[in-house]
Amino acid sequence: MSEMRELYPFLYSGDTDxxxxMDExxxxxxxxxxxxxxxxESVLAADGARLTECAERMxxxxxxxxRLFTFGNGGSSTDAQDVAALFLNPGGESRPLPALALTTDVAVMTALSNDIGFEVVFARQLGAFGRAGDxxxxxxxSGNSANLIRAFEEAMRRGMLTIGLAGHTGGQMAEIEGLDHLFTVPSSSVHRIQEAQTTVYHALWELTQYAL
Structure with a gap:
């Protein structure tokens, strides 16, 4: 309730006009x-050249x-699915590319969470499917999700190209040695971070298509 009051204070002002x-x-x-x-605009100014470099490597x-494997938690899991769908089924004259979101198989996610722990749900899948060059x-x-950290560590062990999208200053993701590319959105708002990340991965897709 307090968060809603902060986001939309005019709804709780007692004003019946x-x-x-509606003006508010x-x-x-x-x-x-x-x-x-x-x-x-600030993300583009800061990361435009690095986005191009990352897309060329992709x-x-x-x-x-x-192949591309994507993953995330909560709203970011939906974004991960959007990334995979964008690359796999771009529509128009764009080239479809092999991509899979690791968040879509409920049986796998719940089995790994129940039998081992939620921190391995992405790493174990990369361990099974990932190979050098993926x-x-x-x-x-936040950049602090334990299961993303474990997944990147597994991906790096397998010689995969690793790309992270995070908010704030990158959190623990920024501390991973050997992460190939990290794009951070300098905001404390989860909503603004996710909106900007959508722009980042759409830019990566367009630049990758152009590079191909």
């Missing part, structure tokens, strides 16, 4: 839209027969 409430809604919406536009991996792409708003 519908028009004034419009103002709040405009502020959030302007905030994400500015954030996306294109090289795909040319050599590599790509591991993980998304987290």
């Amino acid at each position: 519908l028009e004034s409430v 809604v419009r103002r709040s919406t405009a502020e959030k839209a302007n905030e994400i536009v500015a954030l996306r 294109a090289e991996a795909f040319r050599a027969g590599g 790509i591991a792409l993980g998304l987290s708003t």
Whole structure:
């Protein structure tokens, strides 16, 4: 409730004037839209060249027969599925590329969580499917997800190209030695981080298609 009050204080002000409430809604919406536009521009300015470099390496991996594996928790699990779907089924004249989200098999996820622990749900799948030359792409708003850290460690052991998307300053993900690419969104808002990360992985997809 307190979070809702912070996000939408005008709904809890006791003001019964519908028009004034709608004015506040419009103002709040405009502020959030302007905030994400500015954030996306700052990420592009900071990481444009690195995004191009990362996409070129992804294109090289795909040319050599590599596959993309994506993973994340919560809302980031949905984003991971979106990334895989984007690469696998881009539509139009774009080239479909082999991609799989590691968050979609409920039986595997729950079996590993129940029998071993939630921290291994992605690492074990990479251990079974991943091989040198494949790509591991993980998304987290905090950068502190234990199962993403374990997955990247497993991916690096297997010689995979590793790509992380995180918020704030990258959290524990930024401390992983040997992570090939890390793109951070400098915001404390989970919502803004996820919106900007969507732009980042769409840019990676477009740049990869161009490189191919």
